[in-house]
Amino acid sequence: DTAVSQTPKYLVTQMGNDKSIKCEQNLGHDTMYWYKQDSKKFLKIMFSYNNKELIINETVPNRFSPKSPDKAHLNLHINSLELGDSAVYFCASSQVRSGGDTPYEQYFGPGTRLTVT
Amino acid sequence: LAKTTQPISMDSYEGQEVNITCSHNNIATNDYITWYQQFPSQGPRFIIQGYKTKVTNEVASLFIPADRKSSTLSLPRVSLSDTAVYYCLVGRIYSGNTPLVFGKGTRLSVIA
Numbered sequence: 666d667t668a669v670s671q672t673p674k675y676l677v678t679q680m681g682n683d684k685s686i687k688c689e690q691n692l693g694h695d696t697m698y699w700y701k702q703d704s705k706k707f708l709k710i711m712f713s714y715n716n717k718e719l720i721i722n723e724t725v726p727n728r729f730s731p732k733s734p735d736k737a738h739l740n741l742h743i744n745s746l747e748l749g750d751s752a753v754y755f756c757a758s759s760q761v762r763s764g765g766d767t768p769y770e771q772y773f774g775p776g777t778r779l780t781v782t
Numbered sequence: 783l784a785k786t787t788q789p790i791s792m793d794s795y796e797g798q799e800v801n802i803t804c805s806h807n808n809i810a811t812n813d814y815i816t817w818y819q820q821f822p823s824q825g826p827r828f829i830i831q832g833y834k835t836k837v838t839n840e841v842a843s844l845f846i847p848a849d850r851k852s853s854t855l856s857l858p859r860v861s862l863s864d865t866a867v868y869y870c871l872v873g874r875i876y877s878g879n880t881p882l883v884f885g886k887g888t889r890l891s892v893i894a
Contacts, residue, residue: 755825
């Protein structure tokens with residue numbers, strides 16, 4: 666069983682379109698994340714959800730909207746896609762420790778390569 | 783989040799031990815040190831995490847000196863399959879608003 670899965674693996678679309686990427690984890694974790702890895706291979710966090718509540722929202726355009734229907738899912742919807750959105754998007758999950766802090770042991774999905782033409 | 787500095791790339795022959803050092807001069811008291819490995823076209827994979835002294839698991843060892851201003855990831859007897867990018871992260875996330883930042887990582891190339 667795949668711990669963190671993402672669909673689709675590849676996504677090619679034109680500028681201006683709206684698209685969604687889905688993420689599911691079967692690890693029973695209560696915190697999920699979206700990361701963006703650009704062409705220079707920098708990996709930056711975009712969003713973090715803990716028990717379906719948004720806890721981290723980095724400087725991301727409003728065109729990006731995460732949605733967490735339940736603890737096991739965190740989907741990413743992108744409106745009005747732009748060329749600069751082309752990147753690999755990774756979903757990840759972790760379990761918050763009892764002290765309230767989230768450890769760095771995160772489990773990443775295989776990534777979704779988004780190409781905007 | 784403490785800034786980290788690590789070599790951009792390293793080469794090694796198969797069977798050798800590889801040590802990748804990460805500098806984190808402004809590490810905070812509550813910060814952990816964590817290493818991730820990323821293969822091409824895959825998501826990062828957690829390797830090891832530590833706070834001080836030495837931590838060892840089935841994959842690697844992590845050496846942290848007393849001042850904690852640096853750390854060394856040690857990979858014993860590397861093989862071609864260890865070719866990957868290795869990221870050093872320092873910090874601690876609260877269920878609040880502290881973001882994760884991956885640096886450029888160290889690209890390790892293992893040569894036969």
